Amino acid sequence: MIILQRRKSRTFAVLLFVVTLTTLFFSYTYHDPSLYFFKFPLWLSNNAFSKRLCGCSECLADKDDDWFSERFNQSISPIMSEKNSLLSEETYRWWLQLQSEQNPANFSTVVETLFKLIPNMEWFMDSGPLRCRTCAVVGNSGNLKGSNYGTRIDSNDFIIRMNEAPTLGFENDVGERTTHHLMYPESARHLEHNASLILIPFKTLDLQWIISAFTTGTIKQTYMPVLTRITANKDKVIIYNPTFLKYVYDNWLENHGRYPSTGFLAIMFAIHICDQVSVFGFGADKEGNWHHYWERNYYGGAFRHTGVHDGDFEYNVTMLLAEKHKIKMFKGR
Ligand SMILES: *[C@@H]1O[C@H](CO)[C@@H](O)[C@H](O)[C@H]1NC(C)=O
Ligand SMILES: *[C@@H]1O[C@H](CO)[C@@H](O)[C@H](O)[C@H]1NC(C)=O
Ligand SMILES: *[C@@H]1O[C@H](CO)[C@@H](O)[C@H](O)[C@H]1NC(C)=O
Ligand SMILES: *[C@@H]1O[C@H](CO)[C@@H](O)[C@H](O)[C@H]1NC(C)=O
DSSP: OHHHHHHHHHHHHHHHHHHHHHHHHHHHHHSOHHHHHHHHHHHHHHHTSSOOSSSSSSOTTOSOOHHHHHHOOTTSOSBOOTGGGOOOHHHHHHHHTTTOOSSOOOHHHHHHHHHHHSOOOOTTOOOSTTOOOEEEEEOOBGGGTTOOOHHHHHTSSEEEEETTOOOTTOHHHHOSOOSEEEEOGGGOOOOOTTSEEEEOOSSHHHHHHHHHHHTTOOOOBSSSBOOSSOOSOGGGOEEBOHHHHHHIIIIITTTOSSSOOHHHHHHHHHHHHOSEEEEESOSOOTTSOOOBTTSOOTTGGGGGGSSSOOHHHHHHHHHHHHHTTSSEEEOOO
16 A cells, blocks of 8 residues: 555656646746746646547546536437347337337338448447547538528538528528438438438338338328438438337326427437537527428428427427537527
8 A cells, every 4th residue: 555655656756757848848948937827737738638429628528527428328329220220128128119000110121222222331330539520510400591501510420400491592591511411301402413312211111211212112101291202322322220219208207298300310420420519500590480491481480389290398408418518509580
């Protein structure tokens, strides 16, 4: 015990000596002792002694906030693969009642067919000290109108959009690049060849729809008419993992609403696969309207108050993420 303490204090003395020497060296060289006295040890602790969680200057996965750490779990993949497609009994039962179908098809049979068509990949689970991935999540709020965020959005590695969102004609405000586009059958749109379609399945029919939309085109209707064919790159299709969907609902929304909105699911997707996340086009515009940036529909906000999504709770969580510097919110105009 005594030997250990002696050794510890000797190590400390050596360290202090090195720091002092270096500080003196730098002060001599730069004639600014105060700066280096503080900066050098800080640099040391950031680089030499701690395990870096990503390659950016700040990583959102950093364990610097209890509220965040209690909820954040990077071991649940946001993306479905053949391997993780076996849902727990509890998850499957929860997922089946989201948009309950009369006679759902056999889930494992559908999944098997699906992964014969689309890639079966463990995408993006590559976080580590060598990765610095920046992402923009672009919501559909009217507050983007006149924001001039286009260049800033396009400068990210990933640009994640959702539902019907167009870019054509709105490039100045929303950018022109799209790497990932989240949708479900009822909100689907055609995509460029270089974008990745992310399907959020809320029922078994949604998985059958994506198969159909790339092959036979036989599914024309779910609870409403849907696109029978979709133009998109089949080799870039990603399925949002139902297990992750439930994790978002349990851990982040504390079971508020019936299930998360696409916007919230997009933010959650981003914070689990990116190292820095900027969020655009969420919330009302400065007049308090909740319409989309491409339309003048002031009733778009009505959905917030139905039992399907708890928009207020989602917005609170989003604001908390921003307060804790896990995401950067751009509020537009
Ligand atoms: C994260 O999720 C995995 C899989 O559900 C679970 O086993 C693990 O305990 C969770 N970790 C934390 C810190 O909650
Ligand atoms: C689905 O089909 C598999 C065989 O392909 C079978 O083992 C399983 O019990 C079926 N599941 C349901 C829910 O019917
Ligand atoms: C995808 O291709 C279009 C043109 O075909 C281009 O304008 C756009 O920048 C590309 N997007 C990305 C993310 O590379
Ligand atoms: C959101 O946060 C505000 C302020 O902290 C609080 O008054 C309100 O009840 C919260 N809303 C929800 C739905 O949790």
